[in-house]
Amino acid sequence: MRTQQIPPQELQLSRNSIMSVPYEVGAISSLKSLDLSHNQISLVPNTLCRLTNLTSLNLMGNSLSKLPEDIGNLAELRCGFPS
Numbered sequence: 107m108r109t110q111q112i113p114p115q116e117l118q119l120s121r122n123s124i125m126s127v128p129y130e131v132g133a134i135s136s137l138k139s140l141d142l143s144h145n146q147i148s149l150v151p152n153t154l155c156r157l158t159n160l161t162s163l164n165l166m167g168n169s170l171s172k173l174p175e176d177i178g179n180l181a182e183l184r185c186g187f188p189s
Contacts, residue, residue, distance in 0.1 A: 108119065108180050109111075109187065111135035112127070112133075113134070114134060114136060114137065115136055115137060115138045115159075116137070116138065116139040116140075116141075117131065117134065117137055117139070117140050117141070118141045119131075119140075119141060119142050119145070120141045120142065120143040120144050120145070120146045120160075120164070120167075120184070121143070121145070122145060123146055124142065124145040124146065124147060124148045125143060125145070125147065125148075126147065126151075127130055127142060127147060127150060127151050127153075129151065129153055131154065132151065132152075132153025132154050132155075132156050132157065133153070133156075134157070134159065135157065135158070135159065135181065135182055136157070136159060137157050137159060137160055138160060138161050138162065139160070139161065139162040139163075140154075140160060140162070140163050140164070141162075141163070142164060142165055142168065143164040143165065143166045143167050143168070144167035144168070145167070145168055146168065146169065147168040147169070147170065148168070148169050148170060148171050148172060149167070149170070149172070150165065150170065150173050150174055150177070151174070151177070152174045152176055154174070155176035155177055155179055155180060157180065158179075158182065159162075159182060160180050160182060160183055161182045161183060161184050162183075162184065163180075176189040
């Protein structure tokens with residue numbers, strides 16, 4: 107019997123004192139929800155703009171200086187921008 111791996115659709119990385127988003131996160135194309143809230147992130151890498159299935163991105167509680175220009179290409183994204 108062979109086990110089939112199900113690609114992750116949700117990744118919860120909040121409250122981990124993360125200073126930068128791991129490059130590998132941008133390669134998880136199946137992600138629909140990504141929670142990076144309450145960390146120490148100052149820059150969001152362009153690699154996150156490859157997550158075309160992303161509907162929810164939580165960046166609250168970080169010290170963001172700017173978002174990548176290509177973030178607007180995430181057509182399915184509905185919530186999560188910092189205020």
